[in-house]
Amino acid sequence: MCADRVNGDDVRTMVREGAKKRMSFAFCLDGSKDPLLMIQPGKKPETLRNPVKQAGGTNPMAWGTYVVRDGEMEMICEQAPGKMITALKKFLQRNRPKVNVLFYDDGGNLLDSLKPEGESKGQADVDDVSATGIDASAVAPLTRRLKRIQPRIALAPGPLELKLKRALSKSVKLINAGRLQEAETLIVVIERAIARIGKDRESADKSMRRGQREMDQRSLGAQVKRAQALRANVARAPGPARDRLDRAVHVAARLLKKRDLTGAQSVMDRIEKALTTLV
DSSP, rough: OEEOOOOOHHHHHHHHHHHHHHHEEEEEEEESSSSEEEEEESGGGGGGGHHHHHEEEEEEEEEEEEETTEEEEEEEEEEEOOHHHHHHHHHHHOOOOOSEEEETTTSSSSEEEEOOTTTTTTOOOOOOOOOOOOOOHHHHHHHHHHHHHHHHHTSSHHHHHHHHHHHHHHHHHHHHHHOOHHHHHHHHHHOOOOOOTSSSSHHHHHHHHHHHHHHHHHHHHHHHHHHHHHHHHHSSSSHHHHHHHHHHHHHHHHHHHHHHHHHHHHHHHHHHHHHHHOO
């Protein structure tokens, strides 16, 4: 088999070859830290290691197979150092392959994706989250979920993909504006859409339950703080009322421990109302 080096001008030729048959590829940097990409027909990418080294390639190295279908180039990376996947993505991005590129590991898990230039212009992504002055513990779970779903959006069919990308962009802007509840609601919508079209290993119901758990966890933290503040206020109430309200605070605490947020909120609402009449 003949191994060919792919220079910048050859990227579109590489895409055309992948549309005809499955190809092998290997990628690394040479001694001058310039990208070195080689391809050949077939499904034995490890055989490219020697030609790549003879061409001046150095470790680490990524290799695998790729094929182009339905306007997408799927690159299955059997050897996939993160640093090399990032460098390969940048190399392809500079040379505009005019197809969506999806990077998978050999287990079928999506590692990264590259959209044709111009599709994401003006849209925010996860890297644009900058919630200065907002509780980091509240922002982190939302950012984690966005990072998880962002590469999966690339697998959605055209019109839906654009809608989901706009929704993700809006979620980022809501987080940066401190509107976390609205952002969380929108993230749940995106997660359910991805699960519904089968582009996620989670079912729609499982995705919804996981999102609800994270929402409840954040809400639980807020209700615990509310109970603590109420207890401090109850401690300053007059004798008979203090004992009665203190028992009610303990009831709310037990409900929170059972994660019965609705019941706990109802009890705390009554405590607050009672405290108001004592002022």
